[in-house]
Amino acid sequence: MSYQQYEAYKNNSVNTASPGELTLMLYNGCLKFLKQAKKNINESDFEKKNVNIQKAQNIINELMVTLNQDTDIGKQMLPIYDYINYSLMQANVKNDISKLEEAYGLVEEFRDSWKEVLKQTRQQKYGDGARV
Template sequence: MNPAQSYLRTRVLTATPEQLQMMLFDGALRFAEQGRIALLAKNWEQSYNNISRCQKIITEMISSLRHEVSPELCAKLAGLYNFAYRKLVEANIDHRVEDLDEAVSVLKYQRETWSMLLQQLGKDKAAKAAQGINMPAPDDRMEQSIRMSA
């Protein structure tokens, strides 16, 4: 295994579920962009391979939705992912960059939403951790030592 593969393997195995989802978005967008470049170059084989890889990632995202946790949200996400998947299929069949761009637009929007969610989760976790720190309340000796050193 080369160093890049080893690094990626370690990154995947140590990632949180939230980070894995972000990695899926990043991978899908990377393959879609490579597919776009190949479509514009009229390299049909390369565009097919990259767009297909993007489709596989979207399939994984659809299959990992947990409908039992939030049926309404999962139904909406499945609809978005299915739309993007169909647009990728159309881009592959018709060699239309516009179809690919529509799928990418959905994926970018979802990635940005996910990024904002992760930032908020990070803030919430930090606030919760700060509340859990057992800091002693200031007492007279502490106040005096602060005054003397100032």
């Protein structure tokens, strides 16, 4: 598959995804950037580390902005997102892998929970054959 074909596929995936699938893509993207940032710290590539942590922060900020705060779960998630963002700032400023790993763990929990919600929603809508 050529780069242009891959980009077209990726754009089509985003353009045709449901809001729930887009949220899952955001979580996965955030995890990818955090994993890369950890690698960058270990390799002392602090410029790339900064870029990757900022990308992860942008995703967390997007999740915060789009969070429905009229619900109890939304009110409970906002401070956790805020904490993740704070942890990422600390990881970036101090090159602190433990803060990066802590943020990764929280995002991973959100991602896994969200994936399960999507799976259950599809099963209710389409039956047992649905997959995420």
